Amino acid sequence: MSSGRTRTVLEASDIDRVLTRISHEITERAKGASDLVVLGIQTRGVPLAQRIARRIEEFEGQHVPVGALDITMYRDDLRLRPARPLESTQLPDMGIDGRTVVLVDDVLFSGRTVRAALDALGELGRPRIVRLAVLVDRGHRQLPIRADYVGKNLPTSMEESVRVRVREIDGEDLVTLTKSPPKPVGGGDAA
Amino acid sequence: MSDLRTSAHAGSKRTVIRNAKLLGNDLADVVIEGPVIVGVELPGLTDVTDATVIEADGLILLPGFVDLHTHLREPGREDAETVESGTRAAALGGFTAVHAMANTDPVADTAGVVEQVWRLGREAGWCEVRPVGAVTTGLAGKQLAELGAMADSAAQVRVFSDDGKCVDDAVMMRRALEYVKAFDGVIAQHAQEPRLTEGAQMNEGALSGILGLRGWPAVAEEAIIARDVLLAEHVGSRLHVCHVSTAGSVELIRWAKAKGVDVTAEVTPHHLLLTDDLAASYDPHFKVNPPLRSAADVAALRQGLADGTIDAVATDHAPHPVEDKECEWSAAAFGMLGLETAFSVVVESMVNTGLLDWEGVADRMSWRPAAIGLVAGQGRPIEVGEPANLTLVDPNATWTVRASELASRSRNTPYRERQLPGRVISTIFRGRVVVTDSQAVEQSDELVRSSGA
Amino acid sequence: MNKHLLSAGDLSHEDALLILDTAAQLARVADRPVKKLPTLRGRTVVNLFFEDSTRTRISFEAAAKRLSADVINFSAKGSSVSKGESLKDTALTLEAMGADAVVVRHGSSGAPHRLASAGWINASVVNAGDGTHEHPTQALLDAFTLREKLANGQGDLAGKNVTIVGDVLHSRVARSNVLLLDTLNANVTLVAPPTLLPVGVQDWPCSISYDLDAPLGDCDAVMMLRVQGERMNDSYFPTAREYSRRYGLDTRRMSLLPEHSIIMHPGPMNRGMEITADVADSKRSVIVEQVANGVSVRMAVLYLLLGGIPEEGGATNE
Numbered sequence: 001m002s003s004g005r006t007r008t009v010l011e012a013s014d015i016d017r018v019l020t021r022i023s024h025e026i027t028e029r030a031k032g033a034s035d036l037v038v039l040g041i042q043t044r045g046v047p048l049a050q051r052i053a054r055r056i057e058e059f060e061g062q063h064v065p066v067g068a069l070d071i072t073m074y075r076d077d078l079r080l081r082p083a084r085p086l087e088s089t090q091l092p093d094m095g096i097d098g099r100t101v102v103l104v105d106d107v108l109f110s111g112r113t114v115r116a117a118l119d120a121l122g123e124l125g126r127p128r129i130v131r132l133a134v135l136v137d138r139g140h141r142q143l144p145i146r147a148d149y150v151g152k153n154l155p156t157s158m159e160e161s162v163r164v165r166v167r168e169i170d171g172e173d174l175v176t177l178t179k180s181p182p183k184p185v186g187g188g189d190a191a
Numbered sequence: 192m193s194d195l196r197t198s199a200h201a202g203s204k205r206t207v208i209r210n211a212k213l214l215g216n217d218l219a220d221v222v223i224e225g226p227v228i229v230g231v232e233l234p235g236l237t238d239v240t241d242a243t244v245i246e247a248d249g250l251i252l253l254p255g256f257v258d259l260h261t262h263l264r265e266p267g268r269e270d271a272e273t274v275e276s277g278t279r280a281a282a283l284g285g286f287t288a289v290h291a292m293a294n295t296d297p298v299a300d301t302a303g304v305v306e307q308v309w310r311l312g313r314e315a316g317w318c319e320v321r322p323v324g325a326v327t328t329g330l331a332g333k334q335l336a337e338l339g340a341m342a343d344s345a346a347q348v349r350v351f352s353d354d355g356k357c358v359d360d361a362v363m364m365r366r367a368l369e370y371v372k373a374f375d376g377v378i379a380q381h382a383q384e385p386r387l388t389e390g391a392q393m394n395e396g397a398l399s400g401i402l403g404l405r406g407w408p409a410v411a412e413e414a415i416i417a418r419d420v421l422l423a424e425h426v427g428s429r430l431h432v433c434h435v436s437t438a439g440s441v442e443l444i445r446w447a448k449a450k451g452v453d454v455t456a457e458v459t460p461h462h463l464l465l466t467d468d469l470a471a472s473y474d475p476h477f478k479v480n481p482p483l484r485s486a487a488d489v490a491a492l493r494q495g496l497a498d499g500t501i502d503a504v505a506t507d508h509a510p511h512p513v514e515d516k517e518c519e520w521s522a523a524a525f526g527m528l529g530l531e532t533a534f535s536v537v538v539e540s541m542v543n544t545g546l547l548d549w550e551g552v553a554d555r556m557s558w559r560p561a562a563i564g565l566v567a568g569q570g571r572p573i574e575v576g577e578p579a580n581l582t583l584v585d586p587n588a589t590w591t592v593r594a595s596e597l598a599s600r601s602r603n604t605p606y607r608e609r610q611l612p613g614r615v616i617s618t619i620f621r622g623r624v625v626v627t628d629s630q631a632v633e634q635s636d637e638l639v640r641s642s643g644a
Numbered sequence: 645m646n647k648h649l650l651s652a653g654d655l656s657h658e659d660a661l662l663i664l665d666t667a668a669q670l671a672r673v674a675d676r677p678v679k680k681l682p683t684l685r686g687r688t689v690v691n692l693f694f695e696d697s698t699r700t701r702i703s704f705e706a707a708a709k710r711l712s713a714d715v716i717n718f719s720a721k722g723s724s725v726s727k728g729e730s731l732k733d734t735a736l737t738l739e740a741m742g743a744d745a746v747v748v749r750h751g752s753s754g755a756p757h758r759l760a761s762a763g764w765i766n767a768s769v770v771n772a773g774d775g776t777h778e779h780p781t782q783a784l785l786d787a788f789t790l791r792e793k794l795a796n797g798q799g800d801l802a803g804k805n806v807t808i809v810g811d812v813l814h815s816r817v818a819r820s821n822v823l824l825l826d827t828l829n830a831n832v833t834l835v836a837p838p839t840l841l842p843v844g845v846q847d848w849p850c851s852i853s854y855d856l857d858a859p860l861g862d863c864d865a866v867m868m869l870r871v872q873g874e875r876m877n878d879s880y881f882p883t884a885r886e887y888s889r890r891y892g893l894d895t896r897r898m899s900l901l902p903e904h905s906i907i908m909h910p911g912p913m914n915r916g917m918e919i920t921a922d923v924a925d926s927k928r929s930v931i932v933e934q935v936a937n938g939v940s941v942r943m944a945v946l947y948l949l950l951g952g953i954p955e956e957g958g959a960t961n962e
Contacts, residue, residue: 070669073681073682073683073711073947073951074681074682074683078683078951078952079952079953080952080953081952081953082952082953083947083948083949083950083951083952084951084952085662085665085666086665086666086669086670087669088669088672089669089672119682123676123677123678123680123681124676124677124678125677395843396843396844397843397844397847398844399842399843399844400813400842400843400844400845400848401819401844402753402754402777403753403754403774403775403776403777403778403816403819404753404754404775404777406842406843408843472757472761473753473754473755473757473758474758474761517732517762518731518732518758519731519750519752519754519755519758520752520753520754520758521751521752521753521754521775522731522752
């Protein structure tokens with residue numbers, strides 16, 4: 001458990017509002033929802049993607065296909081740890097070819113997860129456009145990657161760790177910031 | 192390791208062993224001149240002028256060990272062992288006599304080959320070599336070898352064995368048992384029914400089924416022993432059973448002896464200590480024929496040796512070159528080294544467990560094997576006038592077995608890196624000190640020749 | 645999972661489920677336009693086959709290639725005459741070539757153990773069948789197939805009754821399956837004539853029956869093992885005809901099976917001996933699926949052995 005000071009960055013109601021705003025931003029830019037596919041990056045990106053897709057469906061009145069993307073096999077840091085268990089990749093039936101894919105993740109950090117997701121996506125089909133939506137952008141990019149839609153910009157130091165909890169997996173919605181060196185395990189601390 | 196115990200006096204023909212415990216009992220000084228014991232005295236009374244002195248406090252003096260079952264590999268497989276290297280290893284193990292098995296190349300089935308082996312033994316000078324003659328020519332089981340010629344030869348063969356193979360034909364075994372009565376010979380049977388053990392790799396039991404290695408069932412040994420003791424009884428012959436390995440075999444021999452059958456039996460040190468679960472590593476250093484068996488078999492063998500049902504410890508020293516043991520199990524050769532570790536293994540399995548005292552060790556490793564092989568001059572009491580074939584041991588020493596440090600040409604010991612109790616300190620063969628401080632003492636040709644046959 | 649896969653008995657319940665769950669994910673790769681994952685790019689997998697087996701070798705080859713590994717096929721006909729030259733020297737050559745994993749099939753029980761423990765190579769060793777000892781990936785693909793068909797592709801095989809029929813004595817597939825199915829909590833019954841059951845089988849975690857008809861009414865899956873006709877020359881059974889009459893799976897026996905039961909065979913089949921053509925080609929037979937599942941399962945094994953650094957000790961993951 002974290003030994004430093006922990007503060008709450010986003011509470012449940014904040015998260016709800018942020019997701020609603022992101023959903024509007026997505027449809028504003030895409031001018032509707034007609035060729036959208038929302039894909040959550042495992043693990044916590046998946047329920048977030050589902051919530052975004054449901055919101056878009058509500059205010060556009062149109063079905064939005066949603067899916068999950070497991071990027072384990074595309075990670076660039078596999079050789080640093082024992083082999084990780086895989087999670088599932090599930091694409092909607094019509095696939096992603098020629099569509100606008102919105103990748104959803106909980107935290108954007110070094111950018112490596114998103115790079116892996118782009119590689120994975122490339123082998124699953126050929127989207128026309130790929131956009132990225134994240135709940136929290138904590139800075140410290142190691143690759144030239146940026147998010148199109150950001151829930152909260154959160155400047156952090158390397159001694160801090162961001163932890164995202166989502167209702168569907170962790171029983172509550174909460175984003176916290178803790179002052180202590182980041183550990184390899186834990187919720188949503190994306191590499 | 193003990194301090195240097197021997198102070199040699201150059202040119203001396205007199206050796207005095209001081210303060211040794213004879214057979215683990217009384218303390219004495221033993222005086223040797225030439226090949227003979229000339230004095231056994233209370234300690235402290237001996238004159239040591241001009242003598243080589245061996246300080247033996249804390250050590251036990253036993254009659255030199257006699258091995259009924261060794262493979263010296265020469266002629267034919269000198270890459271694995273020679274008479275010289277094998278007898279050197281024997282001397283380090285405390286043996287003053289070894290019986291060299293006949294499965295050489297060419298097979299020792301003629302007077303010529305047995306005399307060659309006998310002569311090589313004399314020239315090497317480490318211990319007495321008693322060649323064993325094959326029962327059938329080429330070990331093929333079809334025709335009796337010239338047993339009489341071998342018995343009459345300079346090698347004076349008295350023990351005959353097709354070891355490596357079983358004399359499985361009942362008629363052949365009967366004839367052999369009958370024939371050797373003429374010169375007081377004995378047939379030493381390698382009991383293994385060939386059809387029940389075709390392609391066998393390890394003991395047949397729960398483990399062989401799990402490991403996928405073809406089994407060698409105990410009944411293949413016991414069925415032959417049962418037949419042979421009845422044959423020996425019927426024709427009135429002596430029978431010796433090699434490397435008994437199962438509880439059932441011990442029971443059969445006990446039953447036969449109780450009936451008055453003239454049967455003797457030997458057990459290897461490894462069958463007194465090691466069990467078949469070592470095969471689970473698939474390391475062929477544990478592959479041997481007959482195979483390592485179960486813990487219950489080991490317990491029965493120990494009991495059998497303790498109560499005398501089994502007469503002797505015989506090493507079945509079986510050297511094999513590295514490549515024959517460094518491969519997959521089924522391609523590996525059967526056999527383990529044994530000469531240099533035999534005494535220690537007996538200490539661990541029989542003495543330290545309270546099953547055998549030092550007189551018992553003398554009996555099973557010297558007196559009885561010498562009697563079975565009719566080896567004159569070996570297995571004698573430690574008394575004035577007797578030949579000086581003696582082994583001095585430290586019961587409390589321990590040592591770690593390092594394959595590369597063994598004197599044998601081969602390295603296939605199952606005790607690699609294992610610590611064993613008891614150490615042979617000194618071996619005296621016909622009055623010559625051939626091993627001192629657990630090291631071999633190089634002998635000059637002159638010295639070897641002078642000590643006679 | 646530790647560094648090698650030598651025996652199904654080495655896998656804990658957790659290890660086994662991890663492999664099966666991973667295989668389930670990897671099975672989807674077959675449906676993609678690009679049937680490849682980059683995960684083992686730059687790693688070298690050597691197929692070291694001392695016994696002919698096109699089927700298993702191709703399966704491992706496909707598995708390695710789908711993970712972008714380089715595959716080298718080494719077909720060595722090792723004979724007992726060449727002894728150490730076959731195994732040790734071959735191993736040293738592979739080590740010099742930088743093999744990361746060696747998939748070995750050998751006619752001698754324990755050969756993969758020797759490779760893994762003799763200190764000749766640093767690679768991970770995968771046992772693809774050693775003598776009459778084990779064939780762990782076969783058991784894994786069998787378990788995967790059973791799980792897909794009988795348990796919705798999830799969890800273990802608790803409460804499932806599996807009957808394995810045939811030459812158990814000489815079968816590495818039987819040994820691996822008994823061990824793995826027990827780990828996955830299935831109930832196994834072995835059916836064979838007494839001559840084809842090993843000494844000590846009564847202590848294995850399964851039941852025994854000399855009668856094939858008896859367990860069929862209650863079983864969820866029947867696994868037929870290949871039986872060689874030549875065994876009759878060594879008197880394991882009197883004639884091939886008597887064997888198939890007493891222990892062959894024919895249409896009559898198939899009708900004794902519950903509706904949902906499946907029929908499996910590790911291949912290659914001896915049609916007419918242990919299984920009739922009708923049964924092999926029936927709708928209940930999942931023999932073809934077993935083969936497809938073999939690739940996914942082997943991908944999972946290679947990924948878990950090579951996809952990260954080796955674990956210390958047991959099965960835990962982060």
